[in-house]
Amino acid sequence: MKEPNYTLLCDYYELTMGNGYFEAGMADQITYFDIFFRQVPDHGGFAIAAGLEQAIEYIENLHFSEEDIAFLRNKGIFSEEFLSYLKHFQFSGDVWAVPEGTPIFPGEPILTVRAPAIEAQLLETFLLLTLNHQSLIATKANRIVRAANGRVVLEFGSRRAQGPDGAVLGARAAYIAGCAGTACTLTDQLYGVPAGGTMAHAWIQMFDDEYTAFKTYCELYPDNATLLVDTYNVLKSGIPNAIRAFREVLLPKGITKCGIRLDSGDITYLSKKARKMLDEAGFPQCQIVASNSLDEMIIRDILMQGAQVDLFGVGERLITSKSDPVFGGVYKLAAVENEQGEIIPKIKLSENVSKITNPHFKKVYRLFENQTGKAFADLICVHDEAVDDTQPIELFDPDYTWKRKTFTDFTAKELLVPVFSHGERVYPKFSTEEIKRYCAEQLDLLWDEVKRFENPHNYYVDLSQKLWDIKHQLLNEKKN
Numbered sequence: 234m235k236e237p238n239y240t241l242l243c244d245y246y247e248l249t250m251g252n253g254y255f256e257a258g259m260a261d262q263i264t265y266f267d268i269f270f271r272q273v274p275d276h277g278g279f280a281i282a283a284g285l286e287q288a289i290e291y292i293e294n295l296h297f298s299e300e301d302i303a304f305l306r307n308k309g310i311f312s313e314e315f316l317s318y319l320k321h322f323q324f325s326g327d328v329w330a331v332p333e334g335t336p337i338f339p340g341e342p343i344l345t346v347r348a349p350a351i352e353a354q355l356l357e358t359f360l361l362l363t364l365n366h367q368s369l370i371a372t373k374a375n376r377i378v379r380a381a382n383g384r385v386v387l388e389f390g391s392r393r394a395q396g397p398d399g400a401v402l403g404a405r406a407a408y409i410a411g412c413a414g415t416a417c418t419l420t421d422q423l424y425g426v427p428a429g430g431t432m433a434h435a436w437i438q439m440f441d442d443e444y445t446a447f448k449t450y451c452e453l454y455p456d457n458a459t460l461l462v463d464t465y466n467v468l469k470s471g472i473p474n475a476i477r478a479f480r481e482v483l484l485p486k487g488i489t490k491c492g493i494r495l496d497s498g499d500i501t502y503l504s505k506k507a508r509k510m511l512d513e514a515g516f517p518q519c520q521i522v523a524s525n526s527l528d529e530m531i532i533r534d535i536l537m538q539g540a541q542v543d544l545f546g547v548g549e550r551l552i553t554s555k556s557d558p559v560f561g562g563v564y565k566l567a568a569v570e571n572e573q574g575e576i577i578p579k580i581k582l583s584e585n586v587s588k589i590t591n592p593h594f595k596k597v598y599r600l601f602e603n604q605t606g607k608a609f610a611d612l613i614c615v616h617d618e619a620v621d622d623t624q625p626i627e628l629f630d631p632d633y634t635w636k637r638k639t640f641t642d643f644t645a646k647e648l649l650v651p652v653f654s655h656g657e658r659v660y661p662k663f664s665t666e667e668i669k670r671y672c673a674e675q676l677d678l679l680w681d682e683v684k685r686f687e688n689p690h691n692y693y694v695d696l697s698q699k700l701w702d703i704k705h706q707l708l709n710e711k712k713n
């Protein structure tokens with residue numbers, strides 16, 4: 234599919250500032266911008282990075298068409314020199330990012346851009362929107378998958394998604410984070426996420442009676458018949474009719490694999506009753522699917538009540554991350570290069586301490602205990618530092634610096650990997666399946682304490698001494 238031209242999907246200020254950098258002779262000044270986020274949605278212990286592939290495609294495709302230039306000229310505020318510069322515009326910088334599917338924590342860079350000021354500034358909106366959206370949905374979907382505790386979760390949300398990308402890319406992110414498939418056919422075509430599903434009430438309503446609807450469906454799709462049993466009355470007609478159709482159509486073909494879907498009422502009560510009726514009728518393999526405004530809290534609750542559900546279809550509350558629908562990733566200037574090519578760290582102050590940025594061109598290490606393989610901290614360093622994991626390391630709380638702890642016997646791995654070098658993509662294109670597998674592996678490296686819903690363990694994201702010193706020196710300089 235041809236990529237649409239999203240170059241003007243930027244905030245207007247990126248163009249006015251770009252024109253300004255150009256006019257002020259700063260167009261070629263090399264800048265460093267970081268993307269990081271401040272809070273995990275739903276008070277969770279971690280988030281999951283997603284959306285990098287779409288961010289890369291956007292950068293590769295960046296260009297101003299003749300129509301774009303004419304449109305901007307019409308605004309009457311951009312210089313002709315700037316507009317001519319835009320004609321030949323393409324991204325020439327470097328990008329580093331955490332691979333999609335990586336668990337991420339507040340405050341750490343998940344993507345860094347090094348590029349001439351105009352180029353780097355222009356990327357802000359699109360990079361944020363794509364990483365924020367998919368990381369939000371991946372994070373939410375993984376909560377729902379964790380609540381389902383080994384049962385299958387299917388993404389059913391396209392109809393309630395916020396626009397086509399919300400549906401298609403949301404389903405992609407949900408799959409990366411642990412959903413087993415989606416109802417969204419286009420996500421299958423574009424990203425290989427297996428599409429599947431059951432049937433709508435309309436199918437049953439179209440026939441004179443429920444039994445004929447079920448029988449017809451079983452005849453058409455004997456290997457994949459999941460019958461929606463709540464159109465009229467689940468216990469009195471839906472399940473008895475489903476059992477009759479399974480018996481009359483599937484059993485003669487030797488098929489015992491089948492399913493029913495419950496889409497209303499008390500899922501615990503109905504699923505227990507349904508299980509009993511299906512087992513007694515000789516269909517212990519019949520799977521029970523539940524749907525209806527589910528989320529991680531309801532799923533956890535109904536499983537605690539003993540619900541007999543094998544698969545969950547989750548739509549609106551997943552695809553919109555209804556309980557906390559904002560992923561607050563931001564794009565902040567961290568450094569510039571002077572004419573001698575020296576990197577000059579930049580900081581942004583705020584009355585709100587949590588909004589003060591970490592300056593400089595940085596790298597991030599994730600530290601894993603050798604004994605368990607589990608991750609115990611992330612360490613943000615200046616780009617020219619290297620963590621020596623053969624030596625003990627002392628970490629300290631960047632806010633309460635007297636809280637210190639020394640760790641030994643660990644392995645340090647860099648989180649940010651090269652994505653673009655001098656404008657060229659250097660990052661491999663992974664299949665959605667590979668990203669999903671990587672995500673599952675990385676999640677296994679987190680302690681369960683980080684994954685719980687209530688009061689999750691606060692994972693350490695610390696600064697190296699060198700970075701902490703630079704930050705506090707800048708803070709003092711700027712305050713004065």
Ligand SMILES: Nc1ncnc2c1ncn2[C@@H]1O[C@H](COP(=O)(O)OP(=O)(O)OP(=O)(O)O)[C@@H](O)[C@H]1O
Binds near residue numbers: 524525526535
């Ligand atoms: N046993 C249960 N415990 C907790 N929540 C449940 C249970 N069973 C269903 N729910 C949830 O309760 C909410 C309301 O369910 P209910 O069946 O009353 O919905 P409804 O939308 O009014 O039904 P209908 O689809 O027939 O209009 C849904 O979010 C559903 O997932």
Ligand SMILES: O=P(O)(O)OC[C@H]1O[C@H](OP(=O)(O)OP(=O)(O)O)[C@H](O)[C@@H]1O
Binds near residue numbers: 389392433548550
């Ligand atoms: O509830 P969700 O988590 O979004 O799951 C998907 C829902 O989409 C369908 O409902 P439909 O659009 O037919 O509306 P309904 O609520 O009347 O069933 C389906 O029957 C599920 O209820």
Ligand SMILES: O=C(O)c1cccnc1
Binds near residue numbers: 416546
């Ligand atoms: O296939 C299904 O059962 C389905 C798909 C989308 C939304 N609700 C249900």
